[in-house]
Amino acid sequence: MTRNVPHSLRSDARDNRDRLLDTAQALFSTEGLTVPMREIARRAHVGPATLYRHFPTKESLVTAAFADQLRACQDIIDRASTDPDPWHGLRQVIENICELHARDRGFTEAFLSAYPRATTVTAGRDHMLKVIADLAHRAKLTGHLRPDVVPDDLILMLLANKGIQTASPAAQVAASRRFAAFVIQALTNCPHNTPLPPPARLTPTEQDTPRTS
Incomplete structure (x- = not known):
């Protein structure tokens, strides 16, 4: 799996970022998007400050993870x-x-x-x-x-x-x-x-989105 990692990051920072992404992918895959950010940090063995330094929002982590x-x-x-x-x-x-x-x-x-x-x-x-x-x-x-x-x-x-x-x-x-x-x-x-019933409008919208922290 290849990732776009900022070249300016030190090797330890890159390791932390990769570990966070690996952990987030694994947890999102099995538990969905409701996993708290602090739980991701804990499982990745980094502090919350480190997590938020790399991914200031849940959205930025979701985007990078997927x-x-x-x-x-x-x-x-x-x-x-x-x-x-x-x-x-x-x-x-x-x-x-x-x-x-x-x-x-x-x-x-x-x-x-x-x-x-x-x-x-x-x-x-x-x-x-x-x-x-x-x-x-x-x-x-x-x-x-x-x-x-x-x-x-x-x-x-x-x-x-x-x-x-x-x-x-x-x-x-x-x-x-x-x-x-x-x-x-x-x-x-x-x-x-045979004819199908009338179609339902299912295209996702923001109000359908799960709220997570």
Whole structure:
């Protein structure tokens, strides 16, 4: 995993920063974004002052902790958007994004909630949703994607994928892969499809964001 670390930091400061990020990633992944900042500092074996010197706000820590996951998510979607077969590209997005989010609960929460003032996560999410909406539009034109699918159905899919609870990370990924296969079948345009209920507005907003300290 590569990180953008300020070159001006001393080696001990860089070690502290890396340890804080490793700890935050691990805790966010298993416990979500509600982990207190002081608990992250304690688990990283540094004082709160050291934590706040590197990351003055929870938002700045969330952004830094999920930078690699966000880039991976963007890469998946950007590659799919250039696929000459948009339906194949959309299926790849569903499979890969579900697995990526299944591996990291904290990233799913940050992505879905647009964590306040974590502008990198918010901007990245909004860009990805726009790219996926365009990909879905082109997939509809091929006749493979059912015509009543709307962009917010992606959020519905991620919310459902987030709700999968298993006994181990391996089982979580396996269940998520099976769920993605069900989703793809449900989205496939078939003659026997029945009309869907009206769509719900699910795109995250700031008021949906969990308040943490």
